[in-house]
Amino acid sequence: xxxxxxxxxxxxxxxxxxxxxxxxxxxxxxxxxxxxxxxxxxxxxxxxxxxxxxxxxxxxxxxxxxxxxxxxxxxxxxxxxxxxxxxxxxxxxxxxxxxxxxxxxxxxxxxxxxxxxxxxxxxxxxxxxxxxxxx
Amino acid sequence: xxxxxxxxxxxxxxxxxxxxxxxxxxxxxxxxxxxxxxxxxxxxxxxxxxxxxxxxxxxxxxxxxxxxxxxxxxxxxxxxxxxxxxxxxxxxxxxxxxxxxxxxxxxxxxxxxxxxxxxxxxxxxxxxxxxxxxxxxxxxxxxxxxxxxxxxxxxxxxxxxxxxxxxxxxxxxxxxxxxxxxxxxxxxxxxxxxxxxxxxxxxxxxxxxxxxxxxxxxxxxxxxxxxxxxxxxxxxxxxxxxxxxxxxxxxxxxxxxxxxxxxxxxxxxxxxxxxxxxxxxxxxxxxxxxxxxxxxxxxxxxxxxxxxxxxxxxxxxxxxxxxxxxxxxxxxxxxxxxxxxxxxxxxxxxxxxxxxxxxxxxxxxxxxxxxxxxxxxxxxxxxxxxxxxxxxxxxxxxxxxxxxxxxxxxxxxxxxxxxxxxxxxxxxxxxxxxxxxxxxxxxxxxxxxxxxxxxxxxxxxxxxxxxxxxxxxxxxxxxxxxxxxxxxxxxxxxxxxxxxxxx
Numbered sequence: 001x002x003x004x005x006x007x008x009x010x011x012x013x014x015x016x017x018x019x020x021x022x023x024x025x026x027x028x029x030x031x032x033x034x035x036x037x038x039x040x041x042x043x044x045x046x047x048x049x050x051x052x053x054x055x056x057x058x059x060x061x062x063x064x065x066x067x068x069x070x071x072x073x074x075x076x077x078x079x080x081x082x083x084x085x086x087x088x089x090x091x092x093x094x095x096x097x098x099x100x101x102x103x104x105x106x107x108x109x110x111x112x113x114x115x116x117x118x119x120x121x122x123x124x125x126x127x128x129x130x131x132x133x134x135x
Numbered sequence: 136x137x138x139x140x141x142x143x144x145x146x147x148x149x150x151x152x153x154x155x156x157x158x159x160x161x162x163x164x165x166x167x168x169x170x171x172x173x174x175x176x177x178x179x180x181x182x183x184x185x186x187x188x189x190x191x192x193x194x195x196x197x198x199x200x201x202x203x204x205x206x207x208x209x210x211x212x213x214x215x216x217x218x219x220x221x222x223x224x225x226x227x228x229x230x231x232x233x234x235x236x237x238x239x240x241x242x243x244x245x246x247x248x249x250x251x252x253x254x255x256x257x258x259x260x261x262x263x264x265x266x267x268x269x270x271x272x273x274x275x276x277x278x279x280x281x282x283x284x285x286x287x288x289x290x291x292x293x294x295x296x297x298x299x300x301x302x303x304x305x306x307x308x309x310x311x312x313x314x315x316x317x318x319x320x321x322x323x324x325x326x327x328x329x330x331x332x333x334x335x336x337x338x339x340x341x342x343x344x345x346x347x348x349x350x351x352x353x354x355x356x357x358x359x360x361x362x363x364x365x366x367x368x369x370x371x372x373x374x375x376x377x378x379x380x381x382x383x384x385x386x387x388x389x390x391x392x393x394x395x396x397x398x399x400x401x402x403x404x405x406x407x408x409x410x411x412x413x414x415x416x417x418x419x420x421x422x423x424x425x426x427x428x429x430x431x432x433x434x435x436x437x438x439x440x441x442x443x444x445x446x447x448x449x450x451x452x453x454x455x456x457x458x459x460x461x462x463x464x465x466x467x468x469x470x471x472x473x474x475x476x477x478x479x480x481x482x483x484x485x486x487x488x489x490x491x492x493x494x495x496x497x498x499x500x501x502x503x504x505x506x507x508x509x510x511x512x513x514x515x516x517x518x519x520x521x522x523x524x525x526x527x528x529x530x531x532x533x534x535x536x537x538x539x540x541x542x543x544x545x546x547x548x549x550x551x552x553x554x555x556x557x558x559x560x561x562x563x564x565x566x567x568x569x570x571x572x573x574x575x576x577x578x579x580x581x582x583x584x585x586x587x588x589x590x591x592x593x594x595x596x597x598x599x600x601x602x603x604x605x606x607x608x609x610x611x612x613x614x615x616x617x618x619x620x621x622x623x624x625x626x627x628x629x630x631x632x633x634x635x636x637x638x
Contacts, residue, residue, distance in 0.1 A: 065155075067152055067155050068153075070152055071149055071152040071153045074145075074148075074149045074152070075149055078142065078145060078146060078149065081142075082142075084194075084195075089195050090138075090191060090192055090193065090194065090195045091138040091142075091191070091193060091194070092193050092194040093194050093195040094194065
């Protein structure tokens with residue numbers, strides 16, 4: 001299924017959707033958003049890519065294997081819980097650091113956890129979507 | 136420290152995903168993870184034995200706001216059992232799970248399943264328990280369907296449907312519970328339940344939870360999913376399912392009906408007792424009618440679940456102690472029997488009793504391992520099953536529930552009968568001529584498959600021979616269960632309104 005209009009539009013929409021998904025991810029702590037929904041938006045971007053260019057191209061666009069996304073995501077989640085052990089608190093105690101990052105806000109372990117969720121959701125959704133698309 | 140039983144399998148599972156295309160590395164990371172889990176479980180058991188109930192608050196939130204992890208002696212014992220079985224299965228998988236099945240992610244899933252089981256054993260929060268149930272359900276569903284043979288998918292579908300219904304009932308129960316009591320922390324529920332205004336809701340709630348956990352535990356009349364699915368996946372997966380998954384159901388039943396729902400003991404525990412009688416009886420009747428080793432074993436699981444429920448229903452120190460010993464004994468022995476049936480299948484390609492035979496002649500060592508496990512299951516003294524049954528039956532006699540004792544004894548006899556059936560047909564009778572080509576007397580199960588079987592048999596024997604210390608431990612665990620105040624004060628749930636929350 002080749003459509004020049006759709007492909008051209010996707011070229012513009014895809015980066016926008018990825019940027020937007022990251023925006024949703026980081027505004028999540030105090031406002032609606034977060035890792036899960038951000039990951040879904042990101043996956044929707046890749047899904048658009050699949051429809052426009054096919055699974056092979058989408059695979060290249062993702063750069064790493066989908067399982068790697070999943071594994072890194074899970075590692076980040078686990079790691080964000082372990083940080084508190086270094087500080088001598090119980091597992092998963094939230095650690096806040098006073099460093100302010102422009103746009104994103106205060107740095108803390110919840111952001112790491114959410115990033116982990118984001119990556120894992122992208123990985124899993126893409127595994128599901130690609131197996132469906134390839135059938 | 137208390138988080139480690141969850142974190143170790145989780146980390147091992149993640150490593151498995153990283154090494155997705157290197158099955159050998161996965162085997163080793165899984166094994167290392169399970170051994171680490173075993174070491175940690177022993178340490179936790181020692182701590183709990185020496186210092187009493189251990190509590191950890193997730194994220195440093197005070198109970199009941201955060202999620203509490205609570206390990207009392209029962210949890211510690213079951214954690215240890217899970218770790219032993221996990222290690223045995225990890226070793227066994229070296230020989231039993233080929234690269235092809237590993238390519239579907241068998242090893243990470245096994246780790247995540249263990250994570251779910253450990254989580255369910257140690258959590259002190261009802262909703263968290265639901266989450267662990269889901270973790271178990273998802274990973275066990277994929278493990279069941281893995282490989283995608285036709286009867287596997289059929290079994291997996293039945294398993295999935297009925298377990299989803301159970302989860303739904305559980306969730307409805309949780310919703311009602313939260314609306315009535317206003318908390319999901321088990322200790323807090325136990326503390327506030329007697330003072331709840333709407334007392335009329337307490338019993339229906341208890342019944343919802345009994346149904347949900349009863350389905351998970353394969354209690355009469357909700358056991359039909361178990362024999363429909365347990366014999367379909369590779370034997371090693373059946374082993375871990377039969378050994379641990381139903382135990383989680385029994386564990387949650389025990390937890391719910393010794394800690395929280397003890398306001399209507401007269402009704403609930405009598406009901407449990409009656410159900411346990413039916414569960415035992417119909418389970419064993421099903422077993423007697425079957426002709427494949429693994430089907431027989433599946434039906435047995437049900438009838439043995441009955442004994443554990445009987446201990447819970449009797450609701451006395453000895454009954455509960457018996458139930459606890461029974462859980463441990465049954466996990467190890469039943470898993471082991473499945474593992475042995477796996478060796479038989481590995482060598483002949485079938486476990487139908489009509490087709491095999493002559494195992495005693497050809498593989499005397501395997502036959503002895505089987506005989507020890509089967510007799511332990513049937514309850515021949517001095518093996519572990521005898522003591523477990525003895526404790527439960529004795530408790531029944533002390534409380535003068537003679538009819539349940541009668542049922543238990545008859546079922547014991549029938550268990551022996553159906554175990555003899557496997558023995559006589561699989562091991563003793565000569566190989567049927569029609570299928571003689573299936574038996575290769577020189578075939579041997581790989582060492583990695585035999586070693587864990589030997590290990591489990593040794594543990595079973597040790598449980599039978601050194602029964603006294605084991606009973607002492609179980610008795611202390613049962614006393615802890617019968618006295619929820621220690622559990623509640625260990626968790627020490629704060630008054631929610633005093634913490635700044637609102638009604």
